[in-house]
Amino acid sequence: MTRSLRDWISPRSDGGAELDALLAGAWEDGTAAVTRVLDIEAGKAALLAAFQGRRSARQPGHQESAEDGAVAAVCGEVDILLAIITVEDQPNMGPAHSTVMPYLLSVRKFLIQLRAGLSRRGLTKAEALQLVGNVRHGLSEGARTLRLLPPGAIPAGGQEAAQLAELIASILHRLPALNDRIERLFDEAGDTSRVPVPQ
């Protein structure tokens, strides 16, 4: 049984009514902001695909696989990469951040696509490896652009640029392992047409 928001913001609650209203308003505004950046239709389509996958997995003759853990391991590796890439989209970013941010945004997008595609069993081996290739390309381009920044554009010490270069290098360093995991995931199942883990 859940309480309605109106009940919660009533003056009987254990804080000031204005604080409750302020919080409730910010929460609703926040929800609206999230709604604007989410692709609800794409999410529903992915859910429908998962639903249909479950129905087909229940058909007679369907072979259960024990490879959930292998996909989870690859997704876990992608999660780590996603956690490494943090960029504050703030107006007071330094020049190095501003320069590299578009590349990191695209890298995040590819990693999200990879994770979503793997977990929803919607990628072929070639598509998964292509996404890893896109990540590598985005990072390499970001690093190259960083190196090309004129010295005058970077504040004294260049700490910001050095941190970004280190961040990019750390992700690039992990990509071969991710590539290998994806290769093994498909090859060991002997099927490269889709992620080999029916539910």
Place this chain on the structure above:
Amino acid sequence: MVADDGVRMSGGSEKLEVVNLADFDAIAVLYEREMPRLVLFVSTVSGLDFHAAGDVAQTAFERALPRWAGLRNPKAWLYRVARNEAIARCEAIRREMPADLIPEQPYQISVAEWRDEQREVLACLKGLPPKQREVMTWTLEGFSDAEIAAAMGLSADAVKSNRRYAKASLRKRLGLNRRGAR
């Protein structure tokens, strides 16, 4: 028998039932209504960025598919599963990542979409100690004290206490006096 996560149980184990097209329509309606709220909830509770929170929320919906017919309270189940999944991912990240690479601030892809007041209020909320923040977040989503207590493994009194401290802290951080005026 009803488990405290809202799943009807049968014979001591969770009963998985076949989901049908009518179920999917109902899930799709719930998805449209709850997905943005669930993403904001996950992000606020766990500190995950919106992309990762969206993935967690989507995963929770996918996990609901085979259980749908047995869910007594699908919303409570989804939020609880998403909360646990987010915490598990955060712990895995902390376990496997070098400490100096763990971000201090979550990535905010949509920060430009937020008004100053929203940002201030939600930043104050995110700045609370974890238990207080989580109790407030569940409360904002309209869950009862009993549901919050069950989800967080706390007593109802502890829920009330955390909310009282959280509100006092928020009043202070937001510059509100006891009666609520700024």
